[in-house]
Amino acid sequence: MPELPEVETFVRALRAPLVGRAIVGMRNDWARHIAAPPRDELVARIAGRRIETIGRRGKYLVFTLSDDETLIIHLKMTGHLSVVPAGATADPHAHTVFELDDGRELRFRDPRKFGRVYLVRDPAIILGPLGPEPLTDAFTAEELAACLARRKRVLKPLLLDQTFIAGIGNIYADEALFHAGLRPTRRSDMLTAEEAGALHAAIRKVLALGIDRQGASVRTYYTAEGKRGEMQDEFAVYDRTGQSCYNCCGPIERIVLGGRSTHFCPHCQR
Ligand SMILES: [Zn+2]
Numbered sequence: 001m002p003e004l005p006e007v008e009t010f011v012r013a014l015r016a017p018l019v020g021r022a023i024v025g026m027r028n029d030w031a032r033h034i035a036a037p038p039r040d041e042l043v044a045r046i047a048g049r050r051i052e053t054i055g056r057r058g059k060y061l062v063f064t065l066s067d068d069e070t071l072i073i074h075l076k077m078t079g080h081l082s083v084v085p086a087g088a089t090a091d092p093h094a095h096t097v098f099e100l101d102d103g104r105e106l107r108f109r110d111p112r113k114f115g116r117v118y119l120v121r122d123p124a125i126i127l128g129p130l131g132p133e134p135l136t137d138a139f140t141a142e143e144l145a146a147c148l149a150r151r152k153r154v155l156k157p158l159l160l161d162q163t164f165i166a167g168i169g170n171i172y173a174d175e176a177l178f179h180a181g182l183r184p185t186r187r188s189d190m191l192t193a194e195e196a197g198a199l200h201a202a203i204r205k206v207l208a209l210g211i212d213r214q215g216a217s218v219r220t221y222y223t224a225e226g227k228r229g230e231m232q233d234e235f236a237v238y239d240r241t242g243q244s245c246y247n248c249c250g251p252i253e254r255i256v257l258g259g260r261s262t263h264f265c266p267h268c269q270r
Contacts (some may be wrong), residue, residue, distance in 0.1 A: 001077045004167030005210025010081050011056045011223035017083040021042035022050045022101040025210030030095035035116040042119045058130045070123045078220045082107050128225055130166040133205050145196035148188040156184035157258035171216055171238045174205040174263045178237045183269045184262045237263040
């Protein structure tokens with residue numbers, strides 16, 4: 001579930017405790033967390049590496065390490081990261097733990113176990129297929145309009161496609177389409193230039209708001225410091241089936257599109 005704003009919230013919280021620290025060891029009790037390389041190789045290669053920067057690409061956390069190694073973590077459904085003293089109460093759901101040189105550890109908690117860890121020399125192997133980063137200056141309304149016209153797909157599933165735009169998931173797709181006034185079932189190549197511009201503005205608006213509110217605490221998400229995010233208080237349509245639209249007072253509807261719950265206002269979104 002963590003989408004771009006939730007992952008960015010983790011990144012910002014982890015920089016202070018982690019940048020400059022060295023990873024002195026690691027533990028793992030769920031081999032499938034380690035996507036690449038094989039676990040024994042990853043454990044050997046990561047030991048002694050210093051964390052130089054922490055960033056984000058789409059929904060991936062990207063840790064650049066010394067000696068040209070890059071640690072990449074995807075939180076998937078229920079992943080959570082926190083830095084705690086090594087002697088803190090053991091967490092049975094912390095399946096991968098990175099031990100630090102200051103007596104603390106970075107715990108990757110993941111009850112559903114769908115998360116993934118990669119150690120690579122070339123980050124493009126993992127990150128290369130991702131679409132543009134929607135909050136950068138390089139992501140313009142003109143570029144989005146051109147990409148929408150090329151893809152010829154239904155809007156909602158297209159927004160969830162990480163090769164189209166990186167970082168958007170079910171929550172922020174529904175919210176962006178509401179703020180753009182666009183039905184989730186519209187075809188991407190049938191939008192006017194104004195509609196594409198409205199979608200561009202709406203995507204950036206809801207993602208920036210999500211970061212400002214430290215993410216959406218629906219179901220399992222909470223911040224690295226153990227606090228609830230507040231983006232759920234800003235939802236216009238997501239998870240509001242049958243409730244009144246804040247704009248027109250009509251009921252919010254729910255449909256399933258591409259296998260995903262989709263929430264919209266039939267009056268305000270056309
Ligand atoms: Zn409405």
